[in-house]
Amino acid sequence: MAEPVIGILGGMGPEATVDLYREIIRLTPARRDQDHIPVLIYSNPKIPDRTRAILEGGENPLPYLIESARLLQRMGAGILAIPCNTAHYFLPQLAAAVQIPVLNMIEETYLALRAGHPDLRAVGLLGATGTVRSGIYHAVFERRGVSILVPDDAEQARVHAAIAEIKSGGHSHSTRQTLEAIGANLLCKGAEAVILGCTEIPLVVDQESAGFACLNPTRILAQAAVDWAMGKR
Amino acid sequence: MAEPVIGILGGMGPEATVDLYREIIRLTPARRDQDHIPVLIYSNPKIPDRTRAILEGGENPLPYLIESARLLQRMGAGILAIPCNTAHYFLPQLAAAVQIPVLNMIEETYLALRAGHPDLRAVGLLGATGTVRSGIYHAVFERRGVSILVPDDAEQARVHAAIAEIKSGGHSHSTRQTLEAIGANLLCKGAEAVILGCTEIPLVVDQESAGFACLNPTRILAQAAVDWAMGKR
Numbered sequence: 353m354a355e356p357v358i359g360i361l362g363g364m365g366p367e368a369t370v371d372l373y374r375e376i377i378r379l380t381p382a383r384r385d386q387d388h389i390p391v392l393i394y395s396n397p398k399i400p401d402r403t404r405a406i407l408e409g410g411e412n413p414l415p416y417l418i419e420s421a422r423l424l425q426r427m428g429a430g431i432l433a434i435p436c437n438t439a440h441y442f443l444p445q446l447a448a449a450v451q452i453p454v455l456n457m458i459e460e461t462y463l464a465l466r467a468g469h470p471d472l473r474a475v476g477l478l479g480a481t482g483t484v485r486s487g488i489y490h491a492v493f494e495r496r497g498v499s500i501l502v503p504d505d506a507e508q509a510r511v512h513a514a515i516a517e518i519k520s521g522g523h524s525h526s527t528r529q530t531l532e533a534i535g536a537n538l539l540c541k542g543a544e545a546v547i548l549g550c551t552e553i554p555l556v557v558d559q560e561s562a563g564f565a566c567l568n569p570t571r572i573l574a575q576a577a578v579d580w581a582m583g584k585r
Numbered sequence: 586m587a588e589p590v591i592g593i594l595g596g597m598g599p600e601a602t603v604d605l606y607r608e609i610i611r612l613t614p615a616r617r618d619q620d621h622i623p624v625l626i627y628s629n630p631k632i633p634d635r636t637r638a639i640l641e642g643g644e645n646p647l648p649y650l651i652e653s654a655r656l657l658q659r660m661g662a663g664i665l666a667i668p669c670n671t672a673h674y675f676l677p678q679l680a681a682a683v684q685i686p687v688l689n690m691i692e693e694t695y696l697a698l699r700a701g702h703p704d705l706r707a708v709g710l711l712g713a714t715g716t717v718r719s720g721i722y723h724a725v726f727e728r729r730g731v732s733i734l735v736p737d738d739a740e741q742a743r744v745h746a747a748i749a750e751i752k753s754g755g756h757s758h759s760t761r762q763t764l765e766a767i768g769a770n771l772l773c774k775g776a777e778a779v780i781l782g783c784t785e786i787p788l789v790v791d792q793e794s795a796g797f798a799c800l801n802p803t804r805i806l807a808q809a810a811v812d813w814a815m816g817k818r
Contacts, residue, residue: 355631363618363621363623363624364618365618365621366606366610366618366621366624367607367610369606370603370606370607370610373599373602373603373606373628374600374603377599377600377603378754382753382754383752383753383755384634384749384752384753385596385597385598385599385630385632385634385752386630386631386633386634387630388596388598388599388628388630389630390596390627390628390629390630390631391596391599391626391627391628392625392626392627392628393624393625393626393628394623394624394625394660395606395621395623395624395625395626396623397618397619397620397621397622397623398588398619398623399618400619401617401618401619423660423661426660427627427656427659427660428656516617519616519617519618520615520616520617521611521615522616
């Protein structure tokens with residue numbers, strides 16, 4: 353395979369994997385099939401729950417992540433994209449276990465924010481409890497002068513429950529309303545935009561429905577992958 | 586990988602590949618990520634145009650199809666699904682080149698039709714010109730007593746152009762109207778239902794919008810793959 357091939361380590365969850373690939377397709381300038389970028393996807397939903405591993409001592413997903421990443425590398429992927437924010441907690445060890453670059457969705461989100469809103473000083477974070485409590489967004493943003501504002505504990509429990517509803521396919525209009533209301537509260541606390549920091553959230557919330565500025569890390573990751581394949585980075 | 590893994594040989598086109606995987610997710614009984622089926626996808630949009638190869642002596646896609654199928658087999662796929670109707674012209678040689686079963690979307694569509702409508706005697710076919718002219722649906726359906734009705738030459742050219750519009754991302758409301766009007770003409774000719782026999786077509790046409798009975802081979806293929814993974818076949 354001489355063509356650049358994007359590898360997607362997915363399944364966390366499956367719908368978010370579909371969403372990332374759909375974004376890659378949309379962001380690719382193409383008039384016919386042959387203009388599109390080859391993509392290898394391993395959707396491995398058996399990877400243990402990331403939040404449970406980080407916060408409750410649940411089974412460690414890292415060996416599964418490494419096995420899946422190495423499979424994509426062996427198949428010919430030239431770069432990896434991982435459509436799961438919480439899995440980025442394990443990124444340093446995962447990236448060290450493969451010889452191909454692994455895109456960092458959190459770093460890419462910071463860079464996109466900086467490019468689009470250079471003066472922004474505080475951003476809200478809606479994400480799984482593992483993403484929020486592990487501080488993986490805080491570590492990337494706060495050392496560069498952007499504060500991360502998060503929901504209070506009761507609200508965070510509702511965000512995590514909403515994400516589980518989306519994963520179960522049982523979400524409703526009220527799931528979206530919950531996420532948007534808690535996002536709006538972050539704006540009241542001083543956030544100037546809200547990161548949709550779990551890949552399930554953009555499946556139900558977008559900037560138009562929310563009525564506030566949103567950063568969609570899935571879309572930002574897709575753009576980074578397309579830019580790589582087009583030789584722009 | 587002890588779990589059954591569905592392999593998708595896709596990219597023909599990429600959106601149809603997304604559509605098949607989305608259907609697999611929807612048809613899988615799951616409450617959380619870990620309930621879902623592992624899926625390997627090789628979306629290889631560089632596979633040469635199938636209709637051009639069949640009708641105009643264009644580059645033969647078979648070597649690319651075989652290479653892609655073998656890659657999925659090496660990665661651990663236990664079965665292959667191919668979300669491209671026209672590619673099924675090459676299925677006998679492709680299936681002979683791998684050691685894992687390859688689902689036959691056309692055969693599955695016949696079986697689903699028979700299960701749901703045992704008395705049906707004539708069905709319309711909307712598809713790429715390579716699918717229609719090569720007779721791959723005719724061969725499966727007509728020897729079992731179901732007539733295949735196809736658009737006239739001028740209409741078929743419009744169907745093929747509509748498919749190209751969908752692939753280019755440049756389709757509009759009128760693309761859908763064209764397909765639905767030509768489908769409705771097949772009903773006037775005696776068809777009792779219409780096969781959406783190009784995987785791009787269900788991206789814009791469904792039974793509700795069309796107002797006539799439709800068979801969606803992508804969804805039928807997804808159900809067959811899920812049934813396999815659940816041990817039901």
